[in-house]
Amino acid sequence: MLDSIINSVKGQLTGELQNQFKLDPGQANRSVDLAKEHMTEGLKKEATGGDFGGIMDMLKGKKSHEDNPATNNMIQSYVNDLSAKVGIPESMAKQVGPFVISFLMGKISGKVQAEGMGQSDVMGMLGGGLKDKLTKGMGDKLGGLFN
Template identity: 45%
Template structure:
């Protein structure tokens, strides 16, 4: 879902990033690709660390402002922009603090009103088999959480 959603808004987000941050179109485009991976990896890390309720709360429409999950995603994404695109720290933070809440708001628009199982199913392919890992008990979570991921 994340991959498809970001791909569908890539042109819009690329243009907005170029306009708001001064990135060249090529770097803005590349930054959106990095965002897809950063967000998917961060969500996967939240799940495997056991923060199911925090993640589901965010995905069901929780505030992105001051949310520790969002802060972690922004920081990870900003670091990736520095290392992969060579952006200055100030520009990478500007890009990340705009792009991450923008993308998460679009994800929330698709998940609002859905059950945890539905959301997990929607995210399944983006999170690389986390449902299977949870069913097998990664981090002691297993058991009842396996069904949460519709696998």
């Protein structure tokens, strides 16, 4: 589902990147694809690392995504890859990175809020067997209480 949300706004976002940052269409397209990878992996990593409550607060609009360390980590990693993999100069990547991640987080958050998604819905949205990983991880952290 995360892929479908990002894919649904890809045209709009690539247009913004071309207009605001003067990226060529290929760079804009690769930038959005790379952002999707970073967001998917970053959110999964945070969720399985024990900060699922923080992710839910962010996606439900209770906390700003700019204040979330996970978002900042995603942006930093993404900025590095924009330069290395897409060929965007570092000074430009430092502007593009926060813009793209914030844009996409806003769209994902809007979807979560509009549909009243709960934790299990968001786990499903992130995909990749996340629900099983989280359940097992929480059980391990609680001394096997749920195993």
